[in-house]
Amino acid sequence: ESQMTQSPSSLSASVGDRVSITCQASQDIGNYLNWYQQKPGKAPKLLIFDASNLETGVSSRFSGSGFGTDFTFTISSLQPEDIATYYCQQYDNSPPYIFGQGTKLEIK
């Protein structure tokens, strides 16, 4: 199973900033990588699937890229409602499915 290293663990940015989070897999997982947003006290929400595909209804401020072992999640212009913890998750081949450690995003 591929382990995921997500960074940074926390991030502080200003409204309007471009924000990026990275996730590195321990082995090649192709594009089998998802990104989730979790707001405090709420269940996670799927934002990006297959590394770069935007889930239906999700703001186009969010985007994903990467293939193989290195992946990036980007918010093009940070908004106050984007305050949350973000997780990457690999689904290469078969279970178990592994999540990254999470990135807590705060407004500066």
Added chain:
Amino acid sequence: QVQLVESGGGVVQPGGSLRLSCVVSGFNFGIYAVHWVRQAPGKGLEWVAGIPHDGSNKYYAGSVTGRFTISRDNPRNTLYLQMNSLRTDDTAVYYCVRDRNFGWIFGTFDIWGQGTMVTVSS
């Protein structure tokens, strides 16, 4: 309206058992794989178990293998998680989650329940 509603959480002593249920509505439960994902207090997400649309196979995280059993009742639109030999490190919110793709386990979680809290403590 698509909904997954978990129940059955509570406080249990180490070594005890608990059964979680997840009742689904708003979509055809019988054609989707479903999973349980948990989150310990203040910690990240951990996939626990998954089951394809027909219940033909069951998959588990190493941390729960041999102690937890996932099952489903398609006519009742219900997913279950039987948890035995509970340990303090099983304390978490347990989420019922739908797999985005039809049929078999694929591993993209597109619909989440609100979660049910399980506390293992003496």
